[in-house]
Amino acid sequence: MAVTQAPSPAPPAGPAAPRRRGRPARHKSDGAAGYIFLSPWLLGFAVITAIPMLMSLYLSFTNYDVLSDWSSTEWVGLDNYRQMFTEDPSFWHAVRVTITFALIATPLKLAAALGVALLLNRSFRGDGLFRGLFYLPSLLGGSVAVAIVWKSMFNGDGSFNAFLGWFGIEGKAWVNDPDYALGTLILLAVWQFGAPMVIFLAGLKQVPQELYEAASVDGAGPVRQFFAVTLPILSPVIFFNLVLETINGFQGFTSAFVLSGGTGGPVDSTLMYTLHLYNKGFTEYQMGYASAMAWVFLLSIGLVTVLIFRTGKFWVHYSDGDD
Amino acid sequence: MTATHPPRRRFLRTLVAGMLALPLVLGACGGDDSGGDDGKTELSFFWWGGEARAELTAKALDLYTAKHPDVTFKKTWQANQGYFDKLATLTAGDDAPDIFQIDDNFLSEYATRNVTLDLTSYQSDGKLDTTKFPEGLWKYGVVDGKLAGLAFGENTQGLVYNKSKLEAAKQPLPKTGMSWEEHIAWAQKAGPATGLAGTQDPSADYKAFWVWLRQQGKEMYNGNQLGFTAADVQAWFELWKGARDGKATPSADVIHEGNQTDITKQLVVTNKALTSWVWANQMPELQKNTKDELGVVAYPGDASKQWPRASMYFSVFRGTEHKDIAVDVINFLANDPEAGKILGTDRGLPSNLDVRASVAASTDNASMKQTIAAIDELSKNYGPSPSVPPRGHSTVRSELIKAAEEAQYGRATPAQAAEQFFAASQAAVSR
Numbered sequence: 001m002a003v004t005q006a007p008s009p010a011p012p013a014g015p016a017a018p019r020r021r022g023r024p025a026r027h028k029s030d031g032a033a034g035y036i037f038l039s040p041w042l043l044g045f046a047v048i049t050a051i052p053m054l055m056s057l058y059l060s061f062t063n064y065d066v067l068s069d070w071s072s073t074e075w076v077g078l079d080n081y082r083q084m085f086t087e088d089p090s091f092w093h094a095v096r097v098t099i100t101f102a103l104i105a106t107p108l109k110l111a112a113a114l115g116v117a118l119l120l121n122r123s124f125r126g127d128g129l130f131r132g133l134f135y136l137p138s139l140l141g142g143s144v145a146v147a148i149v150w151k152s153m154f155n156g157d158g159s160f161n162a163f164l165g166w167f168g169i170e171g172k173a174w175v176n177d178p179d180y181a182l183g184t185l186i187l188l189a190v191w192q193f194g195a196p197m198v199i200f201l202a203g204l205k206q207v208p209q210e211l212y213e214a215a216s217v218d219g220a221g222p223v224r225q226f227f228a229v230t231l232p233i234l235s236p237v238i239f240f241n242l243v244l245e246t247i248n249g250f251q252g253f254t255s256a257f258v259l260s261g262g263t264g265g266p267v268d269s270t271l272m273y274t275l276h277l278y279n280k281g282f283t284e285y286q287m288g289y290a291s292a293m294a295w296v297f298l299l300s301i302g303l304v305t306v307l308i309f310r311t312g313k314f315w316v317h318y319s320d321g322d323d
Numbered sequence: 324m325t326a327t328h329p330p331r332r333r334f335l336r337t338l339v340a341g342m343l344a345l346p347l348v349l350g351a352c353g354g355d356d357s358g359g360d361d362g363k364t365e366l367s368f369f370w371w372g373g374e375a376r377a378e379l380t381a382k383a384l385d386l387y388t389a390k391h392p393d394v395t396f397k398k399t400w401q402a403n404q405g406y407f408d409k410l411a412t413l414t415a416g417d418d419a420p421d422i423f424q425i426d427d428n429f430l431s432e433y434a435t436r437n438v439t440l441d442l443t444s445y446q447s448d449g450k451l452d453t454t455k456f457p458e459g460l461w462k463y464g465v466v467d468g469k470l471a472g473l474a475f476g477e478n479t480q481g482l483v484y485n486k487s488k489l490e491a492a493k494q495p496l497p498k499t500g501m502s503w504e505e506h507i508a509w510a511q512k513a514g515p516a517t518g519l520a521g522t523q524d525p526s527a528d529y530k531a532f533w534v535w536l537r538q539q540g541k542e543m544y545n546g547n548q549l550g551f552t553a554a555d556v557q558a559w560f561e562l563w564k565g566a567r568d569g570k571a572t573p574s575a576d577v578i579h580e581g582n583q584t585d586i587t588k589q590l591v592v593t594n595k596a597l598t599s600w601v602w603a604n605q606m607p608e609l610q611k612n613t614k615d616e617l618g619v620v621a622y623p624g625d626a627s628k629q630w631p632r633a634s635m636y637f638s639v640f641r642g643t644e645h646k647d648i649a650v651d652v653i654n655f656l657a658n659d660p661e662a663g664k665i666l667g668t669d670r671g672l673p674s675n676l677d678v679r680a681s682v683a684a685s686t687d688n689a690s691m692k693q694t695i696a697a698i699d700e701l702s703k704n705y706g707p708s709p710s711v712p713p714r715g716h717s718t719v720r721s722e723l724i725k726a727a728e729e730a731q732y733g734r735a736t737p738a739q740a741a742e743q744f745f746a747a748s749q750a751a752v753s754r
Contacts, residue, residue, distance in 0.1 A: 067436040265724065265728065266728055282411060284718055284751075284754075
C-alpha cells in the first residue's frame with residue numbers, strides 16, 4: 001500500500017460499484033460479533049438448560065432408573081403419568097401439602113412485606129439500617145442454616161417454647177407434630193419477606209405525592225388514602241410480587257428437606273411436591289417417573305401463573321399518564 | 324472493499340470477541356483426563372464418613388501405595404447426606420468410582436442393575452480372601468448369587484441403655500434374653516424410677532421389627548418378596564401401642580425425634596428415654612455424646628435370631644479398567660494386619676477375625692472394648708443369616724416409619740397402619 005497518495009475521491013459511479021442488497025455488510029459483522037459474545041451464554045443455555053429439559057421430557061416416557069445401562073431403558077409411553085394420577089397416593093398427598101403451603105404462605109408473606117414496606121417508607125433516623133435488617137432473612141433465602149435454626153427454635157425445648165413460657169403457655173414440639181410441622185414451614189417462608197418488601201418499597205417511592213395532597217384536600221384520611229391511592233398505584237407491583245412468590249411457594253424444597261431430614265415427616269405432613277419428586281428420583285431411582293412429575297409440575301405452575309394473569313385485568317391498574 | 328470500517332478494525336473486533344468467549348467455551352466443555360499410561364494406575368476411591376474416617380482411610384491407602392508404588396488413589400469422601408445422590412449421578416454418567424463404599428440399603432439396587440463387579444471368581448481363586456471372615460458376614464454381600472460387595476465391618480442389633488441413671492435409681496439393668504413383654508414391663512417400672520421415659524418405641528425401626536419377625540419364624544424378605552403378612556405388622560404395632568398406653572415409652576413427638584437415624588438425636592443421649600435401638604457398633608459414638616455411662620445388650624427375645632450384618636461394603640465398579648488391582652486393594656484393606664490396625668473399628672468390627680482380635684487387644688477405648696466383647700458374645704449363638712435386603716428396601720424402611728408414626732400419633736389404629744405399610748412395601752419390592 002502506497003503511503004503518499006492523494007486522498008481518493010468519491011467512488012466512481014457506474015457499473016463497477018454493485019448495488020448492495022439486503023442488509024449492509026456492517027450489520028452482518030455486528031451480528032456475528034454479537035453472537036460470538038453471546039456464545040458462552042448460548043452454549044451454557046443449551047448444555048445446562050435446554051438439552052437437559054428436552055432430555056427429561058423424553059425420560060418421562062421411559063422407565064429410566066439412573067443406575068442401569070441405557071440399553072435396558074424402555075419406552076413406557078404414558079405409564080408414568082398414569083401411575084402418578086392413579087397409583088401413587090403420596091402424589092396426591094404431596095399436591096395437597098404443596099397447595100396448602102402456597103395458598104397460606106404466599107398471601108401472608110405479601111401482607112407482611114407490604115406492611116413492613118409501608119412502615120419503612122418514611123424517612124427516620126436509621127431507616128437504612130432497618131431496611132437492611134428486614135431484608136436480611138431473605139438474603140439467607142433457602143439456606144440450610146436457617147432451616148436448621150428454625151428446627152431447633154420450634155423443637156420441644158426450643159426458644160419459641162421458652163418465649164411462650166413467659167406467658168404461661170405450655171408449648172409443644174411444633175416441628176415433631178404432624179398438625180403443626182407445616183405451620184412452622186409457613187412461618188419460615190413468611191419471615192423471609194425481604195425480597196418482595198424491597199420491591200414494594202421501590203413501588204411506594206413511585207407514588208406521586210400530589211395524589212396524596214389532592215386526596216387529603218378532598219378530605220381522605222390515611223386509611224382512605226391507602227385504599228384509594230396507594231393500592232391502585234401499587235397494584236402492578238403487587239401483581240408482580242404475587243406471581244413471583246406464588247411460583248416460589250410451589251417450589252419450596254430446602255426448608256422442608258432440612259426440617260424433616262429428607263423424609264417429609266412427621267407422617268408426610270411436610271411432603272412438598274418437590275421433596276416427593278426428589279425422593280422418587282434419588283432414593284427409589286425412578287428417574288423416569290420423577291421426570292414425569294417434574295413436567296406435570298411445570299405445566300401446573302404455568303397454569304396457575306396464567307390464571308393469575310387472567311385475574312390481573314380485574315384488579316391491576318396501569319396508570320397510562322392521562323388520568 | 325465497500326465496508327465503512329477499515330477491514331483491520333473489524334477483524335480486531337471479531338478477534339477480541341472470540342478471545343473473550345474462547346476460555347468460557349473451552350471451560351464449559353473441559354473433559355476429565357484419565358490416568359497416565361506409564362505403568363502407573365490411579366484408582367478412584369469414594370466413601371462417606373467424617374474427618375476421622377477420612378484420615379484413617381487415607382493412611383491405609385497410602386500404605387498400599389507404599390507397598391505398590393505404581394498404584395495411587397484419587398480419594399473422595401463426603402458426609403452421608405447426599406452421598407448416594409452423588410454415587411447415583413456418577414454411575415448415571417458412566418463415571419462411577421473404581422471402588423466405592425455402599426451399605427445394605429443400596430447394595431441390591433446397584434447389584435441387580437449390574438453396576439457392581441461380581442467378586443465370586445476372585446473369592447474362589449483366593450485373590451479375595453474371606454476365609455477369616457464369619458461365614459454369615461461375607462454371605463451378606465451376595466445378591467442373586469453374585470458377590471456384589473466385600474463386607475467391611477460387622478455389626479449387629481444392639482439395645483443401648485443408660486447405665487448411670489439406672490444404677491442411681493437402683494433399677495435392674497436390661498439383660499440379653501428378656502422377652503419383649505418383660506422388656507416393656509421393665510421400662511414401665513424403670514422409667515418413673517429414673518424420671519426418664521422408659522424405652523424408645525422401636526415400632527418404626529426396621530431392624531427391631533426384623534429381629535422380632537425372625538423370632539416369630541418369619542422374615543422381613545424372602546428373596547424379592549415380603550416375608551411377612553399384614554397381620555404380623557398389626558401384631559407388632561399392637562405390642563407397642565400397649566407399651567405406649569402403659570406409659571413405657573415417651574410421647575409420640577419425642578419418639579419421632581428418636582426415629583431419625585442421626586446419632587446425636589438418639590433418645591439415650593438426649594436423655595429423653597433410657598434406651599435406644601441401634602447397631603451395637605454405634606455404642607462408642609453414642610458414648611461420646613453423653614456424660615452418662617451406657618451399656619449394650621441384645622434386642623429382647625431370642626438373641627440367636629440376630630445376625631452378623633455388614634455395616635457396609637466395598638464394591639468394585641463393573642466398568643473399571645483395573646478390576647484386578649481394585650480387588651487387590653479391598654482385599655488388602657480387609658485382611659492386611661497393618662491396614663487393619665490403622666482402620667480400627669471405624670467401619671464396624673473388622674471382618675477378618677484375626678485382625679479383629681489384634682485390634683481388640685490393642686485398643687484402650689473402654690466402650691470400644693465393651694462393644695467388641697458384646698458383639699463377640701452375641702455372635703457365638705447366631706443362627707443362619709437372612710439375605711441382603713432386595714431392591715426397594717429403603718422405601719420399605721421409610722414406609723415403616725410413616726405407618727408406625729401414624730399409629731404413634733394416634734392417627735390410625737394398628738390395623739389401619741399395618742394395612743397401609745403392607746400395601747406400600749408390597750408395591751416397593753415388586754417394582
